[in-house]
Amino acid sequence: MSFSGKSVLVTGGAMGIGQGIALAFARLGANVAITHMTSDPTPTVEQIKALGGKALALKADLREEKACDDIVQQTIKAFGDLDIFVANTGGLLKRSRVVETPLELWNEAIAVNLTSTFLCCRAALRHMEPKKKGNIILISSLAAHDGGGFGASHYAATKGAMLTYTRALERSGALGHSRERHCTRPDRHALSRHLHSR
Numbered sequence: 001m002s003f004s005g006k007s008v009l010v011t012g013g014a015m016g017i018g019q020g021i022a023l024a025f026a027r028l029g030a031n032v033a034i035t036h037m038t039s040d041p042t043p044t045v046e047q048i049k050a051l052g053g054k055a056l057a058l059k060a061d062l063r064e065e066k067a068c069d070d071i072v073q074q075t076i077k078a079f080g081d082l083d084i085f086v087a088n089t090g091g092l093l094k095r096s097r098v099v100e101t102p103l104e105l106w107n108e109a110i111a112v113n114l115t116s117t118f119l120c121c122r123a124a125l126r127h128m129e130p131k132k133k134g135n136i137i138l139i140s141s142l143a144a145h146d147g148g149g150f151g152a153s154h155y156a157a158t159k160g161a162m163l164t165y166t167r168a169l170e171r172s173g174a175l176g177h178s179r180e181r182h183c184t185r186p187d188r189h190a191l192s193r194h195l196h197s198r
Contacts, residue, residue, distance in 0.1 A: 004029030007079035009071065011062060011120060012089035014039035017139060021086055026051040033075040035060045035089065054079060062089050062116035072123040085124035087117045088139040090158070095151030106154050113158035117165065125169075138166050 008025045012018040013034025022032045022044055031054035034041055041057035048055035056078045060067040075082050090113040096105055121136055128134030141159040143149070148156035 002029050003084075006030045006083040007033075007075060007081045008084040008086065009033045009035075009075045009082055009124070010086040010088055011035045011071075011116070013086075014041040014044050014057070018086075018088040019044050021088060021139075023047055023051070025084070026053045026055075029053065030084070031055070031079045033058060033071070033078065035062065035071055037061060062120060063111045065119055068116070068119035068123045071120070072127055076127060082124060082127050082134065084135045084137065085120065085128075086137045086139065087120055087162075089113075089116050089120075090139070092152055092155045095149075096154065097151055098153050101154055109154040109158050113155065114161050114165075117162060121165075121169065136169065138162050140166075 003025055006025075006029070008022075008030045010018050010022045010025070010032060011034075013022040013032070014036035018034065022034050026032050026048040029052070032048050033056035034044055035058045037059065041059075045055040045057050056075065058071045058074055060071050062068055062071075072082060072085075093105060093109055093112065096102075117138060121138075124134070124136060128136075140162045141148075141155070143152055143156035144159035144163050146156075147153070148159075
């Protein structure tokens with residue numbers, strides 16, 4: 001399988017699962033843009049370039065509408081197109097029992113995990129829909145299925161919502177029935193299975 005010349009944007013791609021996704025696409029020949037907030041993107045960018053691809057690091061707060069629009073436009077400007085968008089940004093933030101969870105934590109979990117996904121997907125679709133081509137991958141979590149571990153109800157709720165949002169994207173027909181939207185829960189082999197089944 002080859003993604004040679006394809007343009008990929010991975011949010012939260014400077015570390016962890018996002019970094020793994022970015023490097024997996026780079027190994028398959030893609031040019032990869034990553035977003036980051038507090039993590040140093042330099043090691044990831046250097047590895048993408050070492051694999052032969054073009055790399056772009058974009059610092060962005062994806063809770064903000066303009067930031068989400070900007071990362072899509074900057075990726076297109078750098079690579080000429082956006083073929084694949086991966087919504088990976090998110091996190092637990094901190095553990096909290098339901099009865100002790102402040103509204104601020106609940107709202108922040110929604111903003112970081114769900115609102116950022118909506119805003120970025122919308123921005124990507126606005127570019128992809130007129131062309132009737134493109135792929136969107138949403139990274140959810142096992143917590144979406146099992147409710148998460150201790151003190152993770154706020155996180156699990158947002159990740160469960162991502163599954164439903166993926167189904168809504170599918171039903172919207174924004175890219176036509178020939179294109180795909182995916183939502184996967186990360187595990188040791190999920191990304192490898194996903195990329196090599198395409």
